[in-house]
Every structure is written in structure tokens, then in C-alpha cells.
Amino acid sequence: MPAHDLAVVGGDVVLDGGSVERVNIGISDGRIVTLTDGPLDARETLDATRLTVLPGAVDQHFHVFWNYEWETYENATRAAAKGGVTTVVDMPLDNPPTLTAEALRGKLAAIAGACHVDYASFGGYLADDPSEMERMAEAGASCFKLFTGGVAPPGMYPGVDDGQLLDALRRAAAIGLPVTVHAENAYIVDFETNRLMGDGRTDMAAWDDARPWYSELAAAHTVALLAEVTGARVILAHVSSPQTMEALAGFRERGVDVWTETGHHYVCSTKEQALEDPRLKWNPPTRAAAEVERMWDLIAAGDVNSVGSDHAPLPKAEGADVWSQSPGPGNNVQTILTIFATQARQRGLSLGRIVDLVSTRPAKLFGLYPRKGAIRLGSDADLAIVDTNAARTLDPEELEYIEGQAKWSPFEGMDVTVDPMHTVLRGKVICSRGEILGSPGDGTHLVGARIN
Incomplete structure (x- = not known):
């Protein structure tokens, strides 16, 4: 034999x-x-x-939007398999959001037998019953997702205020699971959005104006501070600005368990390109070319910890203005490895560094290493x-x-x-x-x- x-x-x-x-x-x-x-x-x-031969990519930021009509688990994980992604960490932005243990168990039962690649699951924070976090962990959640206020698409996922954020991080630290946070200051975003809409702005530049880099940085500061206070492990999702990356590196240097994820659409496209193509709308926006180059410098310096796809194939409407266009970078799980590695190698990053960003570090952050994210005996x-x-x-x-x-x-x-x-x-x-x-x-x- x-x-x-x-x-x-x-x-x-x-x-x-x-x-x-x-x-x-x-x-x-x-x-x-x-x-x-x-x-x-x-x-x-x-x-x-x-x-x-690389370890299969571990996509730590993956949406199927269960019970919406945009995607299926079979289709999305076919895309992952074609792109060299062997593990996905599935977000809870479902219809309705997966915020209870009962909902998570129902979702896992429904998608069993549908996936082409391995998958872990996010839970969330239910303001009416925060103790669902503990029950979701027992039901199989590996992590939790939070938004800093109402910055998700309307009606899709509830945000938390600062007190709820503090509570969620305390609970996550006690449970021993990480939290991924979409960090934008909702007060700034709401004020600027209303101002720009009042001025009649519908151009793509208004999206960046409504969600500026300092709204991300302001929220990220709060999240990192509360991570320091609670001892929770926190990953800042799809960080778009070098200013945020630099600030969070400072927290991490003093021992805070706070980490940064960007997406390949944030470093392999630019605001200038988005101005020419209204489909290039996602949340937060990609920044200007000079800021994108600074992001690459921070990647090379080790201040960016991981890269996720934010796979989100919401359909794009022809002729939609900036406010009505759906957000999301499309089928991004199939392109994360090929696009990011292509661009990274052109900038002199080693294969080892690329693997760390798209596979090893995500596996470590979400408790999947060394089973996932490495080519080593026993993995x-x-x-x-x-x-x-x-x-x-x-x-x-x-x-x-x-x-x-x-x-x-x-x-x-x-x-x-x-x-x-x-x-x-x-x-x-x-x-x-x-x-x-x-x-x-x-x-x-x-x-x-x-x-x-």
C-alpha cells in the first residue's frame, strides 16, 4: 500500500x-x-x-449575505476554490443578521453540504440580550463582528454605541474570541452625508467626502483604546487609510492586542479610478493614489497585518448615483490571491510576506493556526x-x-x-x-x- x-x-x-x-x-x-x-x-x-506551492489562503472577511438574493454558499465557495482560497471566515450580515445562537445553528444547518472550502463563522452583538455572545460561542462562532454606529448599509446590520462596544469587548475577552470591527465615526459620516446630499452632490467624489479618512481614524482610536482597557483581541476591518494604520501600530507596539486588515481593493485601486467608474464604491472608500502608495510602504514595514477580500457581490446598477449605488467590490474572493500577490511582488514583497498577509496571520488571529495557514508537518x-x-x-x-x-x-x-x-x-x-x-x-x- x-x-x-x-x-x-x-x-x-x-x-x-x-x-x-x-x-x-x-x-x-x-x-x-x-x-x-x-x-x-x-x-x-x-x-x-x-x-x-503556498498554503491555501485564509480569507478573514467573506460575505455571502445568507437569505439575500445576491450570492449562494455554493457559488461563493466555488469562487474561493478557483482563487486558491481554502478557508473563509463568514460574516453575519444575513437576512436577518445572525445575532443569536439559534440563528447561527439554523444557518449552519442550512449551509451544511453547500461549501467547497472550509469555513468559520462570525457572530455579533445583540443589544437586547448581550449574553447571546456567550451562547453563540457555544453554538460554533469563532469571532464577532461589530460596526461603530449605523455605518452599514441601511437596515442591514445594527451598530453599537461606545458603551455597547465596551460591553462587547469585555464579553469577547472573557469568552476568548476575537472581534472584528468596522470602524467609522457614525456622527461624522451622518453629518457629512446630510450636508453633501443637501448640497445636491451625487458625484463619486462625494462618497470619499462623506466617509473621510479622519472618520475612520476617530473610530479606530476609540476601538483601540477600549481594546486596551478590556484586553480583547480586536481586528480593524478593511482599513483604508495610512493614518489609521500608523495610529494602530502605535497601540500594538505598547502591547495592545489590536490588528489591522486591509483589502486588496484598497491597495490595488485608487480614488482616482473610482471617480471614473461608479461601480468602485465600497465602504469605506479607497483613498487617493498617494495614500495608497503610503499603504504599500506600511505593508512593507510590517504595519499592515493581514489582507481580506470583503467578498460582496451586490449587483451594481447602471446609471445609479453615488447614494443609490450598491456598495461592495464584487467577487473579490476569487481575485484576492492573484491580484494582491501580483501587485505585491511588483513592489518587491517576498512570497513569505505575501503568505503571512493572506494566510498565516489570518489563521493565527482567528485561532485556526497551525491547522490552517501553514505548510508544516501536521497541518x-x-x-x-x-x-x-x-x-x-x-x-x-x-x-x-x-x-x-x-x-x-x-x-x-x-x-x-x-x-x-x-x-x-x-x-x-x-x-x-x-x-x-x-x-x-x-x-x-x-x-x-x-x-x-
Whole structure:
């Protein structure tokens, strides 16, 4: 009988810690059991010659919007598999929002058997019964999502005031699970939105004016301060401005368990591009090109901790003005690895640093490491096998969208040099050269480890 179920051979492997070595990977029972420069005996062999083997990406910011009509778990996780993403952390912005243990159990039962990749689940904070946080943790939540006031799309998800934020972080710290916070100062956003609408502004520049960098920074300061007070682990979601990144790095340097996530749409597109294309509306906005370049400097310096997709394929309306256009960067889970890695390598980032941003650090923050986010003995055999010398142009027609929805991407026409060739989930090849080989139900629900 062969010693391994699957051998991945001939590739340059990004090992845990970031070194790149030519090793062969032996997989049995879904786990990595051998790393060697010698031959491997296996029932099946995947030739990775001239390719690079990364740990599968861990997308820490992933929306399906369960019970809305925009997306399905089967479709969204097909997109993940095609993009080299093997684990997603699923947001609770459902219809209605998943804010109770009963709702979470119902959602997990409904989507069991639908997912192509592994998934963990967010819960939230229910102001009428905050103790639901403890019950949601027991029901399988790995983390919680908060908004600093009413800055989500109207009616989609409740915000918290500062007192509720303090309460939620105290509870999360006691439970031992992280909290992801969408940080914008709702008072500033509401005031500026009303002022601009009163002035008759409908241009795309008004979106940035309504949600300026200092509204993000003001809210982030409050969140970081309360993280320091409570000892909770907090991740600031989709940070868009270098000013916020720099401020939070200061908190982290003095020992606060506060971390920053950006999205590839924040560093691979610009405000100037959004002014030309009203589909490039998301919340918060992407900043001007000079600020985006400063973000890349902070990525290189280590002050940006992770990159998530904020996958949100809400349909874009032709001719909609800035206020009525749906927010969201579209099918972003399928593009996170290829677009971010392409741009990062052009700026001199190492493969090890890229892996840390899109896989290892997210896995660590959400209690999934070392099972996820690493190529090391004992880890799940989740692999993204990529061509790092690709030469193609991103075509939205290649992206997964539900039937009848217009395909688009903020990265349409971008030249790609990093391209996923094969995706392996726990030792099973689930996608090869754009063809889905796996099945709905290959993915399993994960529960992150509690923070000590």
C-alpha cells in the first residue's frame, strides 16, 4: 500500500516561517505528514514543477449575505476554490443578521453540504440580550463582528454605541474570541452625508467626502483604546487609510492586542479610478493614489497585518448615483490571491510576506493556526499551487457570479503574473486550472481555538 494518499512534487514550497525550498509534500488523511527532498510513494501524484506551492489562503472577511438574493454558499465557495482560497471566515450580515445562537445553528444547518472550502463563522452583538455572545460561542462562532454606529448599509446590520462596544469587548475577552470591527465615526459620516446630499452632490467624489479618512481614524482610536482597557483581541476591518494604520501600530507596539486588515481593493485601486467608474464604491472608500502608495510602504514595514477580500457581490446598477449605488467590490474572493500577490511582488514583497498577509496571520488571529495557514508537518494539506510567471489579463467573464448577475471586477484588464493553477483542500484537489473538481460539501465548519 502506498505510504501517502497524495504527493505534491517538484514545486518551490513556501514553508511555515516564509522560507522557500524545493521540497516534496506527502499527504495522508488530509494532513501534511512528510516534507522531503527525496521521492515519495503515493497513491496519487500532483506535479508542481515550475510552480510555487503556498498554503491555501485564509480569507478573514467573506460575505455571502445568507437569505439575500445576491450570492449562494455554493457559488461563493466555488469562487474561493478557483482563487486558491481554502478557508473563509463568514460574516453575519444575513437576512436577518445572525445575532443569536439559534440563528447561527439554523444557518449552519442550512449551509451544511453547500461549501467547497472550509469555513468559520462570525457572530455579533445583540443589544437586547448581550449574553447571546456567550451562547453563540457555544453554538460554533469563532469571532464577532461589530460596526461603530449605523455605518452599514441601511437596515442591514445594527451598530453599537461606545458603551455597547465596551460591553462587547469585555464579553469577547472573557469568552476568548476575537472581534472584528468596522470602524467609522457614525456622527461624522451622518453629518457629512446630510450636508453633501443637501448640497445636491451625487458625484463619486462625494462618497470619499462623506466617509473621510479622519472618520475612520476617530473610530479606530476609540476601538483601540477600549481594546486596551478590556484586553480583547480586536481586528480593524478593511482599513483604508495610512493614518489609521500608523495610529494602530502605535497601540500594538505598547502591547495592545489590536490588528489591522486591509483589502486588496484598497491597495490595488485608487480614488482616482473610482471617480471614473461608479461601480468602485465600497465602504469605506479607497483613498487617493498617494495614500495608497503610503499603504504599500506600511505593508512593507510590517504595519499592515493581514489582507481580506470583503467578498460582496451586490449587483451594481447602471446609471445609479453615488447614494443609490450598491456598495461592495464584487467577487473579490476569487481575485484576492492573484491580484494582491501580483501587485505585491511588483513592489518587491517576498512570497513569505505575501503568505503571512493572506494566510498565516489570518489563521493565527482567528485561532485556526497551525491547522490552517501553514505548510508544516501536521497541518491540514490546504495548498494553493500557483504560477508566479503567468502572463494573462484579468477577465471578469472568468469570475463566478450567480446566474443572471452581470460579471464585473474593479481589476478588469489588470495584468496578472501570479495565477492559481491547483487548489488542494485537506489533501483533495478541488480545482485544477480553473475547473472545479470538488463537490459542495467538501468544506467543513471550523471552530477557532479560544485565546489564552
